[in-house]
Amino acid sequence: MTGDSLASGVVEALAGRGLKDVEVFLKSGRSRRFEIGPQGRIASSSQEEGWAVRAGSDRSSLFVSGTGRPATVGPWPDPDGQPLRLPPAVAVPLWNPPADLEAPLSGEIEAIRLLEAIETSVTSELSGARLLRGLLDEGSSQTSILSSRGIDASYRGRAASLFVEMAGPWPGAETVGVAMARREMRSFHAPTIARRLVDRLLLQREGQSPDRDRGEFLLGPALGVRLLVALLPLVLGGGSEAIVRALRDRRGRIGSELLTIKDDGRYRGGILEAPVDGEGRPTRETVIVGEGRFNQPLVSWNEAQGTAVGASGCVRRPSWRDLPRVAPSHLYLAPSPDVKVASLLTAVTRGYYLIDTQGSGRFDLERDSFRLPVCGFALRQGHAAVPLAGAWLTGSISAWLRGIQGVARDIEFEPWSGMIGSPTTLVTGLELRRNPD
Amino acid sequence: MPLSGLDATAVARCLSQIADHGDDLAEAYFERLEEVEYPAADEEPGIRVRREEGFAIRLVRDGRSWLAARDQITTGAFGEAMRQVARALPAAPYPEPTLDPAPFPTLEDTSRLARFPTAVTRAIRRQLAAFPMRLRVKRHRRWLRVIGTQLAPEPQSESFYSCDVDLPWGRFGALTPDLSGGTVERLATSLTTLFRAQDAPRVEPAERSVVLAPPAAAVLLHEVVAHALETDTLMMGGRVESALGLQLGGPLLNVLDDPTNAPESVRRSSDDEGMIAVRRWLLRDGVVEQPLADLFAAHHSRALMPGAARRGNRHRSPAPRSTHLELLPGDSSLHELLAAADRGLYFPEVSSGRLDPLSGRFSIFLPYGRRIEGGALGELVGPCRLRGTVSGLLGGINGVGQDVESAGAGWCAKNGLKLPVWATTPAIGIGSAEVRG
Numbered sequence: 042m043t044g045d046s047l048a049s050g051v052v053e054a055l056a057g058r059g060l061k062d063v064e065v066f067l068k069s070g071r072s073r074r075f076e077i078g079p080q081g082r083i084a085s086s087s088q089e090e091g092w093a094v095r096a097g098s099d100r101s102s103l104f105v106s107g108t109g110r111p112a113t114v115g116p117w118p119d120p121d122g123q124p125l126r127l128p129p130a131v132a133v134p135l136w137n138p139p140a141d142l143e144a145p146l147s148g149e150i151e152a153i154r155l156l157e158a159i160e161t162s163v164t165s166e167l168s169g170a171r172l173l174r175g176l177l178d179e180g181s182s183q184t185s186i187l188s189s190r191g192i193d194a195s196y197r198g199r200a201a202s203l204f205v206e207m208a209g210p211w212p213g214a215e216t217v218g219v220a221m222a223r224r225e226m227r228s229f230h231a232p233t234i235a236r237r238l239v240d241r242l243l244l245q246r247e248g249q250s251p252d253r254d255r256g257e258f259l260l261g262p263a264l265g266v267r268l269l270v271a272l273l274p275l276v277l278g279g280g281s282e283a284i285v286r287a288l289r290d291r292r293g294r295i296g297s298e299l300l301t302i303k304d305d306g307r308y309r310g311g312i313l314e315a316p317v318d319g320e321g322r323p324t325r326e327t328v329i330v331g332e333g334r335f336n337q338p339l340v341s342w343n344e345a346q347g348t349a350v351g352a353s354g355c356v357r358r359p360s361w362r363d364l365p366r367v368a369p370s371h372l373y374l375a376p377s378p379d380v381k382v383a384s385l386l387t388a389v390t391r392g393y394y395l396i397d398t399q400g401s402g403r404f405d406l407e408r409d410s411f412r413l414p415v416c417g418f419a420l421r422q423g424h425a426a427v428p429l430a431g432a433w434l435t436g437s438i439s440a441w442l443r444g445i446q447g448v449a450r451d452i453e454f455e456p457w458s459g460m461i462g463s464p465t466t467l468v469t470g471l472e473l474r475r476n477p478d
Numbered sequence: 479m480p481l482s483g484l485d486a487t488a489v490a491r492c493l494s495q496i497a498d499h500g501d502d503l504a505e506a507y508f509e510r511l512e513e514v515e516y517p518a519a520d521e522e523p524g525i526r527v528r529r530e531e532g533f534a535i536r537l538v539r540d541g542r543s544w545l546a547a548r549d550q551i552t553t554g555a556f557g558e559a560m561r562q563v564a565r566a567l568p569a570a571p572y573p574e575p576t577l578d579p580a581p582f583p584t585l586e587d588t589s590r591l592a593r594f595p596t597a598v599t600r601a602i603r604r605q606l607a608a609f610p611m612r613l614r615v616k617r618h619r620r621w622l623r624v625i626g627t628q629l630a631p632e633p634q635s636e637s638f639y640s641c642d643v644d645l646p647w648g649r650f651g652a653l654t655p656d657l658s659g660g661t662v663e664r665l666a667t668s669l670t671t672l673f674r675a676q677d678a679p680r681v682e683p684a685e686r687s688v689v690l691a692p693p694a695a696a697v698l699l700h701e702v703v704a705h706a707l708e709t710d711t712l713m714m715g716g717r718v719e720s721a722l723g724l725q726l727g728g729p730l731l732n733v734l735d736d737p738t739n740a741p742e743s744v745r746r747s748s749d750d751e752g753m754i755a756v757r758r759w760l761l762r763d764g765v766v767e768q769p770l771a772d773l774f775a776a777h778h779s780r781a782l783m784p785g786a787a788r789r790g791n792r793h794r795s796p797a798p799r800s801t802h803l804e805l806l807p808g809d810s811s812l813h814e815l816l817a818a819a820d821r822g823l824y825f826p827e828v829s830s831g832r833l834d835p836l837s838g839r840f841s842i843f844l845p846y847g848r849r850i851e852g853g854a855l856g857e858l859v860g861p862c863r864l865r866g867t868v869s870g871l872l873g874g875i876n877g878v879g880q881d882v883e884s885a886g887a888g889w890c891a892k893n894g895l896k897l898p899v900w901a902t903t904p905a906i907g908i909g910s911a912e913v914r915g
Contacts, residue, residue, distance in 0.1 A: 079713035080774050080797060081541040086562055087793045090549045091530070095523050102523035108530040108549040116585050121592065122517065122524025173714050173836075174893075208714075208836050215837050362528060478683065478914070 047110055048187040051094060054113040056189065060096040060103075060120060062127040064188040064320075065111060067092050068361045072180030075152035077160075077172060084149045087180075091361035097125025106361055128342040130191030133323045136307065136316035139224065142181070142197050147226040152177045155231055159205055162235030167242055169210025176204040179226040192321035200312045201226040202456060205234065209242045217241040222312050222456040241397055244416040248430025250475040251419075257392030257446070258434070258468045259385055259420070262453035264395050265374055265463025267413060268441060269302070271404035273458070276304070276329055277367055278338035284406050285335045288439045294333035296442030299466075301375040302330040304339055306354055308371035312460055319358025319365040327353040329372075333442075341367050357459065373462035376452040385447045385467045387423035393473060394418045394425065395434060403477075409437045412477040429473075436471035444470035480510050481579055481623045484551075486630040488575030492556075494627045495571060496537055496564040503538040503773060504563075505626040505752060508551060509792050510582070512619040516591050518612030518644070525592075529582055534792040535559045538774060547793045553577050591617055591639075594657050601666035609673045612644040615657075618898070624752030631748040638744050638898060640889075641665060647676045648845065650829075653887040653898050655741035668827060671858075675846035678858040680915035687822030688864065688908045689815045689850065692879070694842075696803060696886020696901035697828035701840050702868045703733050704800035704899075705892065707760050709775035709782060711835045718769060719781050727764035727872030732806040734759050735770060735786060740802035740900045741884060750796050751787040758786065764872070770798040790895035797895060803886075805903040808878025815877045815907040817853035823862070823913060824848045824855055828886075838868045865912045874911060879904030 048065035055063045069090040076083040093106035096117075102125035103118055156175035163170050179201040186194045203226075206218040219237055223229060260268075275284045288295040306324025308314055318324050320342070328336045337350040344367070345352040357368040386394065395417035402413035413434045418425035447467035454462035489506050497504035508531075515526040533556065534547040546559035557574040561567065595613045602608065618640060623633040639657055643650045643665075650672060654661045690698060703726075705711060712718040737746040737755040746755045751773050759767040769775075772787035775798060787796035816824065825847040833840040842864040849856035886901040 074793075076795075079710040080795065081538075081543060083543040083545065083795050085545040085547065085793065085795065087547040088549065088555075089793070097523055104523040104526040106528045106530075108532055116527060116529065116582070118514075118525050118527055118585055118588070120524055123520065123522035125522045125524075213837060215834055215839075362530075364523075364526075 048185070050113040051111050052187070052189050055094070055096045055117065058117065060098050062098070062125055062189055063094065063096040064127050064186065064192065065092065065094055066358065066361060067185045068182060070180055070182030071146070072178060073146050073152070075149060075156070075177045076175065077153070077156050078174035078176070082153065093361045095125060095127065096120070099124050104364060126343060127188050127190050128192065128320050128322050130193070130321070131323065133194065133316050138197065139310070139314060141224055142199060144225060146179050146181065152226060155226070155229060156205070158231035159235050159238070162232055163207060163238050163242075166239045167209065170242060171208050171210070172205065173208055173216060174204070174206040177226055178202045186317070186321040188321065194317045194321040196315045196317060198313070198315060199224055201228070203229050203234070205238065207238050207242065209246055211246055215245065217245060220456060222454070222460065224310065224312055241416065244428050244430045248416055248428040250429060250432035251473060252475050254473045255471070257389045258471055259389055259392065259394040260466050260468055261394070261396040261417070262451065262463045262465060263397045263455070264413070264415065264434070265466055266453070266455045266457070266461045267398050267402065268411070269372060269374060269461050269463055270457050271406070271411060271438065273369070274406055276302070276339055276369060276372060278340050278344060281338040287409060288442065289335070290443070295335050295439070296330060296333040297445040298332045299377070299445045299448045300330055300333050300442055301328065302372070303328050303375055304353065304355060304369045304372045306370040311371040311454070313370040318354045318356045320356045322352065322354045322356065324354040324370065327355065339367055339369065369459035369461065371454065371460045371462065373452060373454065374448070374464065374466070376450045376464040377448045378450050380447065380449045382449045382451050382465045385449055385465060386420070388447070388467065389420045389423055392420050393429060394420050399430065404438070406438060409439055411436065411438055411441070432473045432475060433477040434471055435474050435477060440470040441468060444468045480582060480621045481508055481633050483578045483580050484508060484623060484625070485575045485577070486625050488572070489625045490627055490630060491572050492560060492575055493535070493625070495568045496560060497627050498566070499539055501539070501777070503626070503777070504536065505624055506533060506535050507622065507624050507750065507789065507792060508533045508579075509620065509622040512582070513616055514585070514588055514591060515614060515616040516595070517614050519595070520612065525588065527585065531579070532792045533559070535563045536795065537563045537565070538777070539565070543774070543795055545795050551577050551579050588617070590657055591615055594662070597662045598666055598669070601662050602670055605666060605670045607670045607673055610646060611669065614642045616640045622750065624748070624750065626752055629752050631752045631754070634746055634748060636744045636746075643669060645669070645672065648672070651888070653889065655743045671826070672845055675858045675860060678846060678860040680860045681823065681847070681862055681913060683914040685910045686913050687819035687850070688911045688913065689819045689822065689824045690906050690908070691824070691826040692883040692903045692905055693885040694825045694828045694844065695805065695906045696903045697831055697888065698842055699733060699803055699805055699903065700800060700886070700890065700899060700901065701831040701833045701842065702871055703760055704735065704770065704803055705833045705835070706838065706868050707766060707769040708798045709769050709771045710797055712769060713775070714835050718775060719779055721766050721769060722781055724766045725764055726761055726766050726869065728875055729763045730808050730875060730878045731761050731764040731872060732759070733761040734804045734806070735800045735802065736804055737801035739804065739902070744898070744900060746801060749785050749787045750789040751784065753785040753787065755801070756783065756785050758783065770800055772796055772798045788895070788897055790897060794895060797893065799890065799892070799895070799897055800899055803899070803901040803903070805878065805906070807880050807882050807904045810877040810879055810907065812879060812881070812905055813853065815879060815905055816850050816855070818877055819850050819907055820853055822850045823859065824850050825862075833868070839865070840868060840871070841865050860915065863914045865914065871908065871911060874909045875906055876909040877907030879906065
């Protein structure tokens with residue numbers, strides 16, 4: 042039985058039980074995982090195959106998932122709870138699959154060499170530094186969605202992720218980690234990753250924090266990403282109206298004219314790039330904030346019904362085990378293609394270049410405040426003067442959004458709940474403190 | 479038994495072909511999982527069922543591991559995974575074993591699960607409270623079997639429930655082996671107290687005497703004893719053996735990990751590597767006696783005893799973790815513990831905890847507490863954090879209660895592995911600890 046005929050059989054079987062809306066989700070894939078750490082060297086390979094069925098009537102619904110292929114005989118429990126409405130099919134705009142889908146997954150030797158190269162590069166600059174854990178994952182998958190409402194979509198994907206955790210050789214050293222994702226493992230560049238780890242380790246050892254200071258802040262992509270993650274309640278609908286009301290100024294803006302935030306399920310070269318979302322609806326670019334003005338949150342087809350906003354094609358479903366839910370795919374602060382980081386840097390007469398976070402921080406959208414542990418450098422006349430660590434970037438979220446004075450072109454994405462991206466930004470109106478309380 | 483029908487002798491014979499070096503370890507791990515969930519009343523779809531099965535084959539040689547996992551249990555998939563893991567293929571291989579597991583049992587009656595949210599709501603009303611909440615309840619069942627070249631322990635199974643509650647002022651989660659009336663009352667009491675504590679005043683940051691009720695003591699000991707004494711954590715800091723005999727806490731501290739004494743539905747006689755589970759003394763009179771070790775660690779040190787390996791799922795290699803933590807009772811009544819901590823704080827529950835494995839610094843998040851005034855419990859206080867170092871905190875324990883409770887069960891997440899953990903502890907008193915509001 043093919044996937045399609047099998048899925049059709051399931052749809053028919055459940056329709057016979059009075060469930061007129063039925064959706065069958067099939068996903069299969071293979072992945073490789075390589076690890077260096079306290080458990081030695083581990084090379085794993087997995088072949089995964091699973092399915093999920095959502096079905097419902099006007100009165101109740103069910104969700105059943107499992108490994109392998111679904112069977113028409115179930116197990117189908119008696120439906121319960123709320124009714125279920127599935128999306129109708131709509132035309133999917135043309136989509137050209139990325140060329141790398143056919144590329145083979147990396148092998149064990151290649152992966153271990155990459156992890157070793159990172160460790161060697163770090164220790165050559167920082168003798169005695171230790172790799173505590175290095176982890177590389179790479180996989181490819183195929184997804185099919187078929188429903189009684191005419192959805193019939195298939196797409197493929199691939200992704201690779203890297204996590205490296207290291208520690209300095211001095212007493213009391215805390216761990217420093219880097220987490221990244223790309224479409225292919227071969228895209229990870231060992232010297233760049235090592236540079237980031239060395240910077241973090243050295244800053245941890247040598248950096249100091251002023252008691253309190255203000256000035257201009259050049260925020261590296263990692264900080265922009267962390268601040269965007271804190272804005273997810275604004276992006277994801279639900280309570281976004283109340284948040285926007287609180288952040289909006291007299292001119293109706295929530296941020297500087299340089300602030301444009303988008304989500305795009307078709308972001309070219311993105312890890313989650315796909316023609317349709319987890320319900321088989323077409324993905325698209327959604328402008329959430331355009332030149333400082335709030336436009337719309339991410340909304341599913343169901344939430345968009347009867348409203349003026351368009352569905353975003355943003356329902357994500359990372360695994361067959363997961364229920365579909367609204368989430369970003371590639372959420373990013375739009376870069377300025379003509380602005381180099383160096384030009385922003387040289388524009389700072391007195392301030393700080395904050396290159397990374399040192400913890401998760403605390404964000405309170407209701408009280409409009411945040412505190413984020415950071416590290417970087419004090420800047421004097423556009424040059425790094427003193428290493429900075431153990432400091433907290435504090436202020437109001439609205440001050441950050443309105444204080445964006447410059448946006449560079451160096452966008453970087455990090456894996457969070459979806460891929461979140463930011464370029465370097467120049468911001469005023471915030472404060473550094475040694476003690477966050 | 480869902481994992482009958484596996485020809486253990488033939489599996490062991492096949493594994494012996496790939497474990498052809500003297501110290502090789504080869505094993506096959508078969509698992510089946512079932513989850514049945516009733517979501518909150520306003521969520522669709524209604525009842526949710528997930529069933530999965532699969533296996534992994536692992537070969538460990540000279541500090542390196544190879545693992546191949548599949549999402550099905552079939553003879554063909556087994557042979558394919560064997561070939562993937564083997565370092566050299568035998569000239570005349572044994573025939574592949576017959577793997578014909580019995581079908582999943584029919585879905586058991588779930589009406590008790592469906593009635594649970596209503597029972598909790600009624601219990602809250604009996605406590606003269608009412609507030610909006612969204613409660614999800616899930617039954618988890620797991621069956622597993624490990625077959626090695628020289629061992630084939632009894633198949634194991636686990637069954638328990640988890641509850642997740644969304645409240646207007648936060649989230650609450652709990653694990654429980656059953657859905658008895660006692661479980662309903664305990665959950666209702668926790669939620670009602672959280673409701674009443676929502677506007678409670680915050681405590682000023684200070685060093686204070688603290689008394690932790692059994693559920694809070696269990697989470698604290700999980701973070702600062704169990705995680706600190708996992709061999710993969712100890713390896714990050716250097717040689718594991720150097721921890722043996724270390725005075726980590728005062729003589730009142732007798733802490734064990736004993737999966738054989740866990741609540742009946744999650745009790746284990748062997749671990750996820752098939753090694754016999756034992757009553758393991760982590761701390762005897764405050765001195766480190768036997769860290770939590772798996773086969774990998776025990777293979778590298780004769781001083782270590784395997785039997786504490788756990789797997790998040792078949793696609794991941796095992797790692798040493800606690801299953802059921804016990805703190806042996808002391809001789810203090812709760813009244814005596816409170817009297818010794820006058821003007822301090824009493825914490826009934828912990829919401830989460832975190833340990834930095836390298837520095838030994840930890841944070842515990844407490845959703846609410848009570849002031850201790852004149853040896854009795856006083857007014858409620860709002861959320862707090864308890865921070866410190868492992869040695870500082872354990873050295874500060876100045877009283878252990880005489881009444882033990884099965885309490886403090888929860889999800890443990892470390893290195894991407896999410897595992898249920900259980901505990902049986904009395905209350906503890908801490909002379910001085912850093913508490914921040």
